[in-house]
Amino acid sequence: MEVQKITTPTAEVTFYPKEKYIHLVYHPKKHKCIEEMKEHIEQCRTIMGEYAPLPTLVDVRQIKGITKEVRDFVGQYEKTKNDIMYLALIVKSGFSKIAGNIFLSFTKPAYPTRLFTSEEDAEKWLFAQQRIGVQ
Numbered sequence: 001m002e003v004q005k006i007t008t009p010t011a012e013v014t015f016y017p018k019e020k021y022i023h024l025v026y027h028p029k030k031h032k033c034i035e036e037m038k039e040h041i042e043q044c045r046t047i048m049g050e051y052a053p054l055p056t057l058v059d060v061r062q063i064k065g066i067t068k069e070v071r072d073f074v075g076q077y078e079k080t081k082n083d084i085m086y087l088a089l090i091v092k093s094g095f096s097k098i099a100g101n102i103f104l105s106f107t108k109p110a111y112p113t114r115l116f117t118s119e120e121d122a123e124k125w126l127f128a129q130q131r132i133g134v135q
Helices: 034-051 068-076 078-082 094-107 119-132
Strands: 004-007 011-016 021-026 054-059 084-090 113-116
Touching: 004 034, 011 034, 021 034, 034 068, 054 119, 084 119, 094 113, 113 119
Parallel strands: 021 054, 054 084, 084 113
Antiparallel strands: 004 011, 011 021
């Protein structure tokens, strides 16, 4: 199977079947529509197919904002628990990383999650999780 790419209302999504991971780059806009996010998640689920759950690399550096309602929806959306094996989030700055870690300490994701300011570091962590078989 070849690399697959789709564009959702929320992000550019690339699925790497050989490496068995999915990479999302969120669009530079304010994300405020739960229906758009639901559509995005369903399209991601379709591209992942039988490979789910997958290691997931998410780049949120370009996001202009996200409403509390959308953030809460994504954090509590039951279906993502079956889609994501572990999650590496790439954020814009050290401050964003600190704020994100505080947020994660309250939301307690159902899968291992780490924040990074470097895509290279995020990929290293993601692939290390795959090698050691973290689940």
